[in-house]
Amino acid sequence: MSGTTEAAEVAPTSLREAVYAALRTEILNGRVGPRERLTEPKLSKRFEVSRTPVREALSRLLSDGLVERTDFGYAVVLPSLQDLRDLYELRVTLELRGVSRIIENADLAYDLPAVRAELDRWYEIRKDVPPPDPGFVMLDERFHTALSRAAGNQRLTDALVVVNEKVRAVRMYDFIEHERIQVTVDEHIEIMELVLADDLLAARTALHKHVGESLEVVMERASGAMSRMALAG
Numbered sequence: 001m002s003g004t005t006e007a008a009e010v011a012p013t014s015l016r017e018a019v020y021a022a023l024r025t026e027i028l029n030g031r032v033g034p035r036e037r038l039t040e041p042k043l044s045k046r047f048e049v050s051r052t053p054v055r056e057a058l059s060r061l062l063s064d065g066l067v068e069r070t071d072f073g074y075a076v077v078l079p080s081l082q083d084l085r086d087l088y089e090l091r092v093t094l095e096l097r098g099v100s101r102i103i104e105n106a107d108l109a110y111d112l113p114a115v116r117a118e119l120d121r122w123y124e125i126r127k128d129v130p131p132p133d134p135g136f137v138m139l140d141e142r143f144h145t146a147l148s149r150a151a152g153n154q155r156l157t158d159a160l161v162v163v164n165e166k167v168r169a170v171r172m173y174d175f176i177e178h179e180r181i182q183v184t185v186d187e188h189i190e191i192m193e194l195v196l197a198d199d200l201l202a203a204r205t206a207l208h209k210h211v212g213e214s215l216e217v218v219m220e221r222a223s224g225a226m227s228r229m230a231l232a233g
Contacts (some may be wrong), residue, residue: 019047020057027066028165032076039073079166085219087167088212094160095144095211098151099195099204110195111150118146119192126185134172136181141168143188147195147207184210 023043026032043054058074061067067074079087102108122143130136141164148157164171175181187210194203 015049016053016056019043019049019053020060022047023057023061024064024066027061027076028168036075037070037072038067038075076169078169081219081223084167084170087163088219091160091163091167092208092211094156094163095148096204096208098148098153098156099200099207101153102151103200103204108152111152112196114146114150115192115195118143118150119189119196122185122188122192126189129178129182129185132176132178132181134175136175136184137168137172140171140175140184140188144211147191150195 023032023038032038038058040051040054040058043058044051047054058067062069062074066077068077102110125139130139141161144164145157145161148160175184187206191203191206191210194200194206
């Protein structure tokens with residue numbers, strides 16, 4: 001009897017988690033458009049579940065700040081330009097702090113094997129640069145996360161991951177031009193080569209330039225990305 005009751009309690013919980021996890025991944029990976037309607041009937045049909053797990057998943061996503069209520073149901077939250085300004089400023093701070101802490105403390109050092117492994121990945125990418133695609137943002141984030149993690153402060157890396165998730169929906173539209181992809185690949189390689197050469201001051205300068213030498217330049221990119229997103233929507 002108890003086993004039957006336990007199974008009945010576990011199954012709905014697993015279903016709720018599955019729907020929530022799937023929707024969250026789609027939103028964070030930009031697979032849900034900015035104007036896409038997220039309604040209980042539509043999502044219930046897509047996931048082949050009742051409305052209850054969908055309703056609870058949407059409620060959690062609302063608490064996460066990833067969706068907002070609208071007249072027709074729910075929609076993905078798009079950060080305002082002021083939010084983007086604040087988030088990009090935080091991103092620059094987190095990125096530069098990783099290398100600065102090593103410059104400031106002789107007892108600290110990069111995990112060089114990890115940097116070399118990431119650099120080898122980007123050498124391979126440079127051999128066959130991928131075509132423009134919003135999904136390139138995931139490769140870009142992986143580089144920044146790997147570089148941050150190699151600097152040795154996991155808390156900094158965790159914070160960077162959170163910020164990247166919040167701006168991903170906009171940043172992905174910054175990779176729809178071939179020149180932008182090529183420049184990104186070249187700058188990633190330059191930064192890691194400087195780290196491996198132990199020229200950390202130059203690496204920090206190159207990293208600063210890469211993530212946005214001035215906040216206004218970053219905001220200009222973000223504004224353009226948001227305009228392209230609106231058109232795509």
